[in-house]
Amino acid sequence: MQQKRNFSAKREAIYDTLASTNTHPSVEWIYQKLKPTMPDLSLGTVYRNLNVLREIGLARSIGVVNGQERFDADISQHPHFICTKCFRVTDVPVGRSFFDTSAYEYISGEYNVRIYGHSLTFYGICGSCSE
Amino acid sequence: MQQKRNFSAKREAIYDTLASTNTHPSVEWIYQKLKPTMPDLSLGTVYRNLNVLREIGLARSIGVVNGQERFDADISQHPHFICTKCFRVTDVPVGRSFFDTSAYEYISGEYNVRIYGHSLTFYGICGSCSE
DNA sequence: CTAGGTGCAAATTTTTTGCACATGC
DNA sequence: GCATGTGCAAAAAATTTGCACCTAG
Numbered sequence: 401m402q403q404k405r406n407f408s409a410k411r412e413a414i415y416d417t418l419a420s421t422n423t424h425p426s427v428e429w430i431y432q433k434l435k436p437t438m439p440d441l442s443l444g445t446v447y448r449n450l451n452v453l454r455e456i457g458l459a460r461s462i463g464v465v466n467g468q469e470r471f472d473a474d475i476s477q478h479p480h481f482i483c484t485k486c487f488r489v490t491d492v493p494v495g496r497s498f499f500d501t502s503a504y505e506y507i508s509g510e511y512n513v514r515i516y517g518h519s520l521t522f523y524g525i526c527g528s529c530s531e
Numbered sequence: 532m533q534q535k536r537n538f539s540a541k542r543e544a545i546y547d548t549l550a551s552t553n554t555h556p557s558v559e560w561i562y563q564k565l566k567p568t569m570p571d572l573s574l575g576t577v578y579r580n581l582n583v584l585r586e587i588g589l590a591r592s593i594g595v596v597n598g599q600e601r602f603d604a605d606i607s608q609h610p611h612f613i614c615t616k617c618f619r620v621t622d623v624p625v626g627r628s629f630f631d632t633s634a635y636e637y638i639s640g641e642y643n644v645r646i647y648g649h650s651l652t653f654y655g656i657c658g659s660c661s662e
Numbered sequence: 663c664t665a666g667g668t669g670c671a672a673a674t675t676t677t678t679t680g681c682a683c684a685t686g687c
Numbered sequence: 688g689c690a691t692g693t694g695c696a697a698a699a700a701a702t703t704t705g706c707a708c709c710t711a712g
Contacts, residue, residue: 519650
């Protein structure tokens with residue numbers, strides 16, 4: 401990512417934190433993670449930078465889970481599983497395709513719309529919460 | 532709906548409003564719609580009743596769109612299209628299946644999870660917004 | 663009388679933003 | 688010096704909730 405080279409130290413740290421976890425964290429999670437080693441970090445900066453990262457295409461929103469927006473540095477369109485009890489968000493590796501990729505053009509044709517993405521989310525109870 | 536028969540006048544009105552539109556409205560939208568003919572309706576009541584309706588399975592959340600939660604009285608699991616410019620939410624009738632229904636058991640098997648639902652949402656620009 | 667439903671306003675929670683200051687080029 | 692980034696705190700926006708009251712049964 402040559403673009404990353406121009407990042408400020410804080411934007412870099414925020415991106416790195418997001419990119420190095422698979423928890424699909426919230427703003428608050430990232431803030432708490434960085435705060436100890438970056439005591440002068442403010443919450444507003446995390447909000448602002450996640451929005452910047454989203455705008456330039458280095459991050460994506462998983463949606464609002466239990467009142468907080470969750471983010472992912474993995475831009476590829478892959479399904480997620482959300483536990484509605486502990487609110488953990490898990491990647492569902494696309495070892496196979498659940499999804500008919502002709503859907504985009506089909507829907508674009510039926511309706512008069514331009515589609516540029518989709519999100520597929522499964523809801524349920526995870527293993528830990530079932531015990 | 533025999534259950535509906537026991538609804539209070541306001542819960543009934545809120546459900547009816549939700550059920551008779553295809554706009555996938557927000558709390559505020561329903562409130563504004565009912566307020567003229569129901570001047571003593573309060574916003575809190577709309578919030579409370581939508582949560583009740585969701586709990587008893589007569590409504591479902593489409594998710595948070597542009598900062599506001601959107602609801603649907605159509606419980607069936609069907610895809611939606613969201614215009615990221617005007618934030619209109621449109622049903623995508625499942626004239627065909629984009630979705631491999633073996634996904635649930637496949638994922639449940641791979642992971643140790645119990646799946647009870649999913650949501651499939653397409654993002655893009657609608658016809659009106661493209662002009 | 664009791665339980666459930668409601669208005670109202672305050673409180674909570676999440677996210678955004680105005681402003682002054684700092685930093686790198 | 689200028690554009691960008693940031694801390695801080697206030698503001699905004701959405702949602703929840705405490706409390707008193709009210710109404711149906």
